[in-house]
Every structure is written in structure tokens, then in C-alpha cells.
Amino acid sequence: MHGLMQDRPLLISSLISFADRFHGGTEIVSRMIEGPIHRYTYRDAHKRARQLAQALQRLGVKDADRVGTLAWNGFRHLEIYYAVSGMGAVCHTINPRLFAEQIVYIVNHAEDQYVFFDLTFAPLAAKLKPLCPKVRGWVAMTDRAHLPAELPDALVFEELLAAESGDYDWPALDEDAASSLCYTSGTTGNPKGVLY
Numbered sequence: 001m002h003g004l005m006q007d008r009p010l011l012i013s014s015l016i017s018f019a020d021r022f023h024g025g026t027e028i029v030s031r032m033i034e035g036p037i038h039r040y041t042y043r044d045a046h047k048r049a050r051q052l053a054q055a056l057q058r059l060g061v062k063d064a065d066r067v068g069t070l071a072w073n074g075f076r077h078l079e080i081y082y083a084v085s086g087m088g089a090v091c092h093t094i095n096p097r098l099f100a101e102q103i104v105y106i107v108n109h110a111e112d113q114y115v116f117f118d119l120t121f122a123p124l125a126a127k128l129k130p131l132c133p134k135v136r137g138w139v140a141m142t143d144r145a146h147l148p149a150e151l152p153d154a155l156v157f158e159e160l161l162a163a164e165s166g167d168y169d170w171p172a173l174d175e176d177a178a179s180s181l182c183y184t185s186g187t188t189g190n191p192k193g194v195l196y
Contacts, residue, residue, distance in 0.1 A: 009175035013086035017170065020046035030074045033119045034146050038075050045079060047166040052083035054164035059137065061113055063088040066181060068112035068135075070096050070103075070121040076141045076157055080116055085179040086170050090195070092181040096121055098191070104131045105190050106183045116141050116157065122148035 008014070019026070024043035032038045061067060067084045069092065071077040084091040092110050094103060107115060107128065115132070116139040117125040125138055129151065140147055143158040183191035 009173070011086070011170070011173055011175060012082060012179055013170035013173075016042070016046045016049055016082045016086070028075060028078070030078075032074060033072065034142060040075065045075065045082070048161055049079045049082035049086065050168040050170075051161040051164040051166040052079055053087040053170075054166070054168050055160040056083060056087060056089065056114070058164075059114065059160075061087070061089050064178060065089045066092045066110045066112045068092040068094050068107055068110065068115040070094050070115065070117040070125060071141055072118055072120065074118070074141075076116075077118075081180075088171055088173050088177060090178050090181050095183070095185055096124065098185055100124065100127055102185075102191055104128055106193075107132045107135060109190075110181060110183075110193060113137075114139055114155075117154075119146060119148055122150045125154075126150035 019042040024041060026042050027039055028042065028045055029037060029039050056067065067080070067089050069077060069080055081091055092112055094106060098106070112135055114137045115125065115135050118141050122140070129135070129138055138151055138154045139157055139160065140151060140154040141157045144156050147154065147156055178195050180196040181193055183193050185191060
């Protein structure tokens, strides 16, 4: 016998869909790495998350693939959380305060397909890139005008989104499917992955 209280699984994509539907005009405010304050709504964030999910599909990201982030808590990072987990991939937030050797271990161990990085971490990403051969692409979380000189061949976040319509339906995932990955810090030996 099934209960009658809930008729759909609890998915991360349902959180941003709910925010769009019932609080679409509510503002999200963050400071951009490029300097200015950025303001937009949950409706805008939802559309951009769907555009990013489309872009990731076009890049070949599939269910359970890991997508890493070296980023602060800004609006683009918010969009990554929802896009990656919402499409069925695994959002892997990487602690940028770890030693570079530990980050190399973590990215390689997680088998990240793509790594998104804030401009703050461009020098670090440039050092990591040759040591992480399985990463298919590094994505600068900015626009073309601010593409860092350290990684001139990086994909550009805003260009990825601009190429997509946002006409995307979140897939009906198993609510027990992996959504997020974090690695421990301050432990003995190599960091250990914790899958949510």
C-alpha cells in the first residue's frame, strides 16, 4: 500500500521550479567577481539554470557525470547547483582552500568531466589543468570580456548560456540518485568523497 501524502519525488529541480512558480519575482542579489552587484529574480535564475543544463547536455554531460566547481557563492554558482543536479549529473563543489596537490587528487579521483571556476581561481585552475587530464573542459564563470589570460582556451560561461534557449524540461529522476559530491578536508591521508 502506498501513502497518499506525496505524489512526486523530492528533486533538487523541484526547488527551483517551486521558487520560480511561487516566488518568481523575488530578487536574488550577489556581488560579481568582476566587481558590480548583480540582481535578478528566481524566474531568471530558473531559466538560466535550464540554459546551462542544455549547454551541459550539448557538451556531452550525462547522468551521474561529475561537474566540479571552484567558486564562491554567487549567482552563477547557484545556477550550476540547479543545472547539474537537476539534469541528473553530480555537482562537485571543490574546496579552493585545500593544497593544490589535494585538489588535483580530488578532481582526478572524482573523474570530473568539466570544472567551472571563478576568476579568483584562474591562476589555480591554470596550474591544475595539466595535472587533470580527464577533465574535458574548464569553464570560466564570466563573459568573454573578462576571460582570464591564464586560461585563454577556457569555455566561457555566458557564451554557453547564450547559445541555449532555456526550453528544457527537468527529467524525472529517482529521488535517491546522487546529486552532490564533497570531499573531506583536514583528515588523515587523502580527502574522502561524500556523495549526497
